[in-house]
Amino acid sequence: xxxxxxxxxxxxSKALDAAILSAxxxxxxxxxxxxxxxxxxARRAGTTPPAIYRRFSNKPKLLLAALADDLAKIRDPATxxxxxxxxxxxxxxxxxxxxxxxxxxxxxxxxxxxxxxxEPIALLTETAHRLGARHWDMIITRAVRRGDLPSRALPAxxxxxxxxxxxxxxxFPRPPEDAEAIAExxxxxxxxxxxxxxxxxxxxxxxxxxx
Amino acid sequence: xxxxxxxxxxxxSKALDAAILSAxxxxxxxxxxxxxxxxxxARRAGTTPPAIYRRFSNKPKLLLAALADDLAKIRDPATxxxxxxxxxxxxxxxxxxxxxxxxxxxxxxxxxxxxxxxEPIALLTETAHRLGARHWDMIITRAVRRGDLPSRALPAxxxxxxxxxxxxxxxFPRPPEDAEAIAExxxxxxxxxxxxxxxxxxxxxxxxxxx
Numbered sequence: 001x002x003x004x005x006x007x008x009x010x011x012x013s014k015a016l017d018a019a020i021l022s023a024x025x026x027x028x029x030x031x032x033x034x035x036x037x038x039x040x041x042a043r044r045a046g047t048t049p050p051a052i053y054r055r056f057s058n059k060p061k062l063l064l065a066a067l068a069d070d071l072a073k074i075r076d077p078a079t080x081x082x083x084x085x086x087x088x089x090x091x092x093x094x095x096x097x098x099x100x101x102x103x104x105x106x107x108x109x110x111x112x113x114x115x116x117x118x119e120p121i122a123l124l125t126e127t128a129h130r131l132g133a134r135h136w137d138m139i140i141t142r143a144v145r146r147g148d149l150p151s152r153a154l155p156a157x158x159x160x161x162x163x164x165x166x167x168x169x170x171x172f173p174r175p176p177e178d179a180e181a182i183a184e185x186x187x188x189x190x191x192x193x194x195x196x197x198x199x200x201x202x203x204x205x206x207x208x209x210x211x
Numbered sequence: 212x213x214x215x216x217x218x219x220x221x222x223x224s225k226a227l228d229a230a231i232l233s234a235x236x237x238x239x240x241x242x243x244x245x246x247x248x249x250x251x252x253a254r255r256a257g258t259t260p261p262a263i264y265r266r267f268s269n270k271p272k273l274l275l276a277a278l279a280d281d282l283a284k285i286r287d288p289a290t291x292x293x294x295x296x297x298x299x300x301x302x303x304x305x306x307x308x309x310x311x312x313x314x315x316x317x318x319x320x321x322x323x324x325x326x327x328x329x330e331p332i333a334l335l336t337e338t339a340h341r342l343g344a345r346h347w348d349m350i351i352t353r354a355v356r357r358g359d360l361p362s363r364a365l366p367a368x369x370x371x372x373x374x375x376x377x378x379x380x381x382x383f384p385r386p387p388e389d390a391e392a393i394a395e396x397x398x399x400x401x402x403x404x405x406x407x408x409x410x411x412x413x414x415x416x417x418x419x420x421x422x
Binding site for chain 1: 408
């Protein structure tokens with residue numbers, strides 16, 4: 001990536017990089033992937049289209065960089081909250097906060113246009129699964145160390161449930177019930193199911209309501 | 212709603228009604244809520260903009276009618292599949308089939324534009340929660356009648372989980388793991404958690420990994 005030489009009146013290159021990425025993300029949330037224009041991003045960033053094209057050869061590359069920059073800001077769960085239950089609630093609280101209205105609009109726009117350009121949603125998919133696996137692993141490793149769980153071997157679906165429920169609620173909101181659903185996800189779903197799955201022999205055993 | 216009088220060469224009114232709604236839905240999935248034009252819908256339906264405006268005074272009203280018409284086609288789960296497990300798998304299979312790529316594109320478009328016009332996503336929200344509650348009630352009523360469960364009193368979050376996970380997987384797909392996650396949702400999450408919640412006294416009891 002070539003940076004323009006610095007001249008009087010130009011933003012320093014690093015600051016301009018950041019301003020362009022931030023303007024691209026803002027435009028993505030406001031006008032959507034397909035209608036977005038480099039000229040609009042340039043105006044929002046206080047720069048010119050050529051300055052953007054010197055950094056990104058086309059709109060998809062610019063938007064992928066803006067998305068990657070934004071996703072890199074998602075925080076990991078806090079250090080040990082003292083119990084598996086507290087760790088799960090802390091993690092879900094982070095997902096709720098990170099899934100801002102602006103990020104939901106961007107998600108909607110990328111889901112809509114994925115057939116034409118699958119790369120941006122593929123980046124979100126990779127990030128969602130990677131962060132889900134990493135956060136889950138942090139929480140379960142702590143639970144085993146603490147003695148809350150006998151083993152880290154648990155079905156992979158558990159780690160998807162918090163993000164799945166929070167995303168669903170962000171799309172189909174019912175405010176008072178949504179808050180209750182998150183507490184129930186931990187107390188009535190995840191803790192009983194995790195404890196059942198962690199019992200010795202649970203992976204081969206089947207429930208009593210077969211087939 | 213006034214219908215145009217029938218003349219030679221015009222589609223009969225009922226058939227034209229259906230063609231307009233179907234064309235509007237197709238256009239919504241292909242071009243999205245905001246860029247969609249009545250002229251485009253008229254062309255797809257083989258009619259004229261005035262014929263559409265005689266039925267729907269504006270674009271949002273047309274799109275709401277097209278969405279409602281489409282949502283009314285979502286099927287209920289089959290009759291009794293013989294066990295709680297089989298009923299849950301049947302229900303989730305229906306959600307997977309109903310959440311077609313075209314409906315996911317429409318959902319993306321509506322999530323994106325909800326800030327400007329919240330009515331379409333409000334219609335989807337109402338439908339998602341109403342169908343979720345109805346299907347869950349059908350399944351749980353059967354399970355109680357069959358003797359699989361002692362009571363219908365269960366935390367409300369259970370009924371959201373299938374649609375939440377399926378929607379999440381449609382947005383962030385990982386094909387082989389997704390199929391496994393759905394089986395795990397039933398066998399490792401929902402059945403153990405439902406059985407734990409259905410135990411007498413379960414609603415007041417707390418798990419051993421507090422607080």
